[in-house]
Amino acid sequence: MAKKKRLVLTDPRAIRALAHPARQVIIDELYSGKVLTATECAELAGLTPSATSYHLRALERWGIVERADTSTDGRERPWRAPAQGLEVSTQSGGAGRIASQTMIRNNILRVLEQFEELAGDDPWDDLSKLNRSRLWLTRAETEQLDQELTEVIDRYRKGRTATNHPAATRQISTLLVVVPTGKAPEES
Template structure:
């Protein structure tokens, strides 16, 4: 089944309960696939996660409750409707995370960091390492005002937007999948002017 583009641009989670809904590894795995452009039935998602279709249906419904995933139009088999990402991008509003529970903190970090670590390890173990294929990694420190930080985020989002609209079914010939992990985090030990 060809992937369909999500209906909205961004889903921003602001409720700590929605962040906690991300805490299960199977949910994180299926979110990664769906936000990567896949459209999956509960059976297909269950196979990816090593769960039963009924268990995966439970997880998908929990994610649907918070607007993270959505049911897609029925395919050829009306008995099992496919699921898709509710948007192209999933964000967690930093104010929602706040100083909430340890479970919300774990869900917050594992949703974003675990997939990145897995992909970095897979890349390091692959034969792609060392080849000039466009892969780049960078880490550094910037000194920014709050206004500059917000402007930088807006600029990066604008730069990436034309590429995020591409899907598995609609991309230029010769295009390869790249995972993008980008963050701008204020250091928690920085007591500079608020």
């Protein structure tokens, strides 16, 4: 069964389910294409398998993760992402907005950690980039920008995952955040 490209979360309760740091670690691994048991997720998140199972079931309730086909050992219950990517809408009210802010903050910190972990003599180090821009766009132009940038990321995804990619490839972290600043113009 082919996975859908992107799971878009708009329900504030589903978005709040993402706010826990351990859940974000698990989501990040599962959305990279890995299929992991609760025990493997627990090791990554620094939790007990029991606590991790609780978090996985909570994420499953909102469709954020799903059970993979069971292994030959019935006790192992592997989990996977139901889509290739996850998008969080901030239009879901106050709680959803706060959860989104927490996720953005945690993702920015994780990208910084990855940059710090990159060896100074790494031959790919010169490919690390930050492109921060301040643009003056209409609402329609901002929607178009978001759509085009998402399409570029999807085009380079090529169905590759942590468990299925060519030998010459390397995991590349990207973080796309679009945030309007200043006061909204008055409608005329």
